[in-house]
Amino acid sequence: MARHRRRHDHDAVPAETQVLVIGLGRFGSALAETLVALGHEVLGVDTDAELVQDASERLTHVAQADGANAKALAQLGAGDFPVAVVAIGGDIEASILCTAALVDLGVPLIWAKAVTDAHGRILERVGAHHVVFPEHDMGQRVAHLVTGRMMDYVELDPGFALVETAAPRELWGRSLADAAIRQRHGVTVVCVKPRGAGFTYATADTVVHEGDVLLVAGEARQLEAFANRT
Secondary structure, eight states, X not given: OOSSEESOTTOOOOTTOEEEEEOOSHHHHHHHHHHHHTTOEXXXXXXXXXXXXXXXTTSSEEEEOOTTOHHHHHHTTGGGOSEEEEOOOSOHHHHHHHHHHHHHTTOSEEEEEOSSHHHHHHHHHHXXXXXXXXXXXXXXXXXXXXXXXXXXXXXXXXXXXXEEEEOOGGGTTEEHHHHTHHHXXXXXXXXXXXXXXXXXXXXXXXXXXXXXXXXXXXXXHHHHHHHTOO
C-alpha cells in the first residue's frame, strides 16, 4: 500500500504562494520553515502559545488558534489560502475536524498528516486531497539505510525507489556502457557525484571512480543487491 495517498495527480503548489500550516510540532514546523525557505508565505497555526512564539521568529505569520474550530479558521481567513497542510498528529479527532473545516471553507488543496491507515482513510473521506504518513515513511527509509551501504533511500512508488550509494568496486575505472549495469543488475544510474564535486547526469560514457557516489533508480530488491556489492 502506498503511504502517500493522492487524489489529484495534477495538484501542485504554485511558486511563491501562500500556505496555511496547522500544527507546529516537529513535522509541521519543519515543513513550514522549508516552505518559507522555498519562497512561500506561511501562516503557522497552533493552540500551544510556546510553539507559536517559537515559530514567530522563522515563519511569515503565526497565530494561536484551535485548528479544529471552524469559526476560528474562518476568522483567520483560511478559506482564502490556495493550500493548507493539516500537520496535527497526536490528536486524531482534531486532525479530522480541522480537515473537514478546511473542506467546508473551500480550500482548493489540502494535505493532511495521518498516523494510522484508519486515520488516513477518514481524512480522505472528509475531503483531504493528499494524505501522508511521515513516521511510517521515515521508518521505512531508515530501515533501508541501517541494513546496507545506502546513503539515502526515497521510495517513488511501491517497490520502486531512488537510492544514493557508494560506487561498487567492480565499477571503478569503467564506463557505464562497459559495465552494462542495467542489463546485469536491473537498475539505472541516473547521476554520478565524483569525490569533492557535485552530482552530474550520467551518460553511457561516464567513467566511475573510487569514491564516487551514484544516484540509482530501480526496483527495491535489485537496488538493495546492487548497493550491497563491494
